[in-house]
Amino acid sequence: MHHYLAIDQGTSGTKAIVVDDAGQVVSIAEVAVRPEYLAAGGVEQDPEALLDSVVSAGRKALAQAGVPVAAVALANQGETVLAWDRRTGEPLTPAVVWQDRRAESICGPLSEAAPMVAQRTGLVLDPYFSAPKMAWIRANMTTEGVVTTTDTWLIHRLCGAFVTDASTASRSLLLSLDSVEWDDELVGLFGLTGEALPEIVGCDQIVGSTSVFGPTIPVAGLIVDQQAALLAESCLEPGDAKCTYGTGAFLLAQLGSKPTRSQSGLTTSVAWRLRDRTSYCVDGQVYTAASAVRWAVDLGLVPAADQIDSAAAESSDGVLCVPALAGLAAPWWDSAAAASFTGMTLASGRGQLVRALLEGIAAQVAALADLVATDLAQPLTRLRVDGGLTQSAVLMQAQADLARIPVDIYPSLHATALGAAACARVALDRDLDIADAVGTWTPDHTYEPAWSADRAEEFMSQWMRAAESVRAQKETTAT
Incomplete structure (x- = not known):
């Protein structure tokens, strides 16, 4: 061993x-x-x-x-x-x-x-x-x-x-x-x-x-x-996709041996070069995920990062959040965009704002998942996820609801290190198959979509309008 x-x-x-x-x-x-x-x-x-x-x-x-x-x-x-x-x-x-x-x-x-x-x-x-x-x-x-x-x-x-x-x-x-x-x-x-x-x-x-x-x-x-x-996360076949929720959130989908250029504002990169063969991936970025949660903690909206779920209300009650605290990445690429909360009333409490913040992170990832599906010319069938924020059941359920696909929680908080270790195994054992070097895994938990497709689509269209408005607002003030 x-x-x-x-x-x-x-x-x-x-x-x-x-x-x-x-x-x-x-x-x-x-x-x-x-x-x-x-x-x-x-x-x-x-x-x-x-x-x-x-x-x-x-x-x-x-x-x-x-x-x-x-x-x-x-x-x-x-x-x-x-x-x-x-x-x-x-x-x-x-x-x-x-x-x-x-x-x-x-x-x-x-x-x-x-x-x-x-x-x-x-x-x-x-x-x-x-x-x-x-x-x-x-x-x-x-x-x-x-x-x-x-x-x-x-x-x-x-x-x-x-x-x-x-x-x-x-x-x-x-x-x-x-x-x-x-x-x-x-x-x-x-x-x-x-x-x-x-x-x-x-x-x-x-x-x-x-x-x-x-x-x-x-x-x-x-x-x-x-x-x-x-x-x-064993995303070895074209169409296999994962999202990592760290400081930012990063959605990547395997393309295989063809470096297909994105037609929808995402980016195409080398996934890895193993055994002298290059695999490619398409990816979309969200600049602020855990950093948005940290901002909410610093502001006093949430007592601590690990209490985000208990701080979130059952519903955002119409409050929408575009968590563009460091600008918007794919597909907008607008670093001047700013974050927004909209739809607030005197009845809106911190719980609604926290729920809206988490739904806003999920909405950005869901928008990327739709664009990845466009580039692949096939819908994503499920999303594998890792990173510290996967411990938020509220965020993960919102992700399944808004992306309208099952979300599989990777059973380790160490996906990045384990991927590097798999590369080292391939380096040292020239006969080892790449899939064997990665090994198999079973999700810790799978979140199934609970919202109807109509509800998810209506939310996403409202959210996308909100995302557009944080851009336009910046552009008009800049001129």
């Missing part, structure tokens, strides 16, 4: 697990990291704190498990970037987090190139992705060193390699989706010509070895966080 150390380096924390061949988690260690929210849409993290969290969480998990591990795998945040000295490994800037909007100044002047960018990369020209942040760092922070996503820096600090995996590279706006190689014209578009870019490797490549956790072990199993969860 082999064991693997799998590390999920996220926005609000780093989680390390030790897991065996059967997918059984032997130990878990978590270390919190806190992003700093700045004026003008800035969000930053201390890179050394990220590294420290990876090392300390990994060491704690290994100490608890008390078993040797065959490899360490790393799942990463995806679009968080920094500049650093390749010779010393020292960070030269803070890490500019995926939520950071300051690279609007880079994207605005390039708007005419947006159709070309979408066709080449499968992505939307938006500050959410890595290249605008890389260009913004070069324009505003430093021209020294290299500028890369955090995974490249972390792996360099672990084992000296200068690499990024194909799934993370596909979130950069610099990758040709069809060839899975850096695109020189795109690199030039963002003013990054001459920059040293890391080697793109498969998610199942052994990229080096490290002794920072104690014994020397191979580093293998590199993948971006949302795609790692897609893999862990």
Whole structure:
């Protein structure tokens, strides 16, 4: 029996697990990291704190498990970037987090190139992705060193390699989706010509070895966080879909070997590259999920995040919430949008507002599910879900009601780390089938839709009008 150390380096924390061949988690260690929210849409993290969290969480998990591990795998945040000295490994800037909007100044002047960018990369020209942040760092922070996503820096600090995996590279706006190689014209578009870019490797490549956790072990199993969860939840066939409810909510659906471009404002990325074969996925993002709940807690609407269900009224009584507290992502891509509560009366209490907030998160995901179905030319038949907010029965029931499909709760809170561990297993055992590396699972609970189709459609049409109004309102005030 082999064991693997799998590390999920996220926005609000780093989680390390030790897991065996059967997918059984032997130990878990978590270390919190806190992003700093700045004026003008800035969000930053201390890179050394990220590294420290990876090392300390990994060491704690290994100490608890008390078993040797065959490899360490790393799942990463995806679009968080920094500049650093390749010779010393020292960070030269803070890490500019995926939520950071300051690279609007880079994207605005390039708007005419947006159709070309979408066709080449499968992505939307938006500050959410890595290249605008890389260009913004070069324009505003430093021209020294290299500028890369955090995974490249972390792996360099672990084992000296200068690499990024194909799934993370596909979130950069610099990758040709069809060839899975850096695109020189795109690199030039963002003013990054001459920059040293890391080697793109498969998610199942052994990229080096490290002794920072104690014994020397191979580093293998590199993948971006949302795609790692897609893999862990066995979304291996076209049309299989999952949503992760973390800081934001992320809906991904497997496309198979064809990088079909979204016709509805979603994005197409590399799901993973395993056994020298590339799988693709279509995905939609909701910027605020757990972060919206945290906002409600900070405001005093909810006593604590784990009391969200008891704080929610039985019905929102006509109150609608568009929880665009950090703008609207897919398919609107309007970072200037603001959140709204509408339909309130003197009878509306905090319980109605909390219910409306949860229904608003579910409505955004339901809207994405409908768009994914359009891109796939087939309706989704069920939705697999993971992440901390799946513990909210109110949210999950609303999700089933509004998306009008069953919602299967993944039985582990560690989908991202388990997906990375599966990549490491594939790396170390060349004869192992990918489906066998992932293993099978049974939902903890399945939420069936309770609302009628008419009721769900009426709610969604009202909610979509509310979403449009938070955009229009911003646009009119901006002019």
